Amino acid sequence: MQTIVFISYNGAYGFNSGWYGQKVFISANYYETGDAEETDEEKYSGVMYKIPGQYYWGNVPIENVERYYIYSGGKRVFGEAISLAKSVSKESGKPTTIVTCRCDWEEKECLIRGTGIQLVFCECGGRMFFGKIIREILRES
């Protein structure tokens, strides 16, 4: 069974971080409150730095990964989310999708251009979108 990995410094509505069968692995934060404001940039930056650590320390062996979804919001932290997506994509060779809102879009587009990383638009925060695609994947599996 191949695993689809979801990474977000926000949450995925209806899900906590962890395994859902072997099909889905979620590394996300702030589901508990669900409505963390995107104002505390230091906090988000810190979370974003921890998430690659989890990835690299092997919660999901790369060879078992089918695809990565990585959320990138607005403000300063999106650069970190996009560089995480780039390194995940490059190191794993697996399909990687950035899930993003349209805030700061021109700056994001500059960072993504030429990387071959796929892009899907979502609402600000991405929680509902993540929750929805995770539910659909679990329903199909």
Ligand SMILES: [Zn+2]
């Ligand atoms: Zn936004």
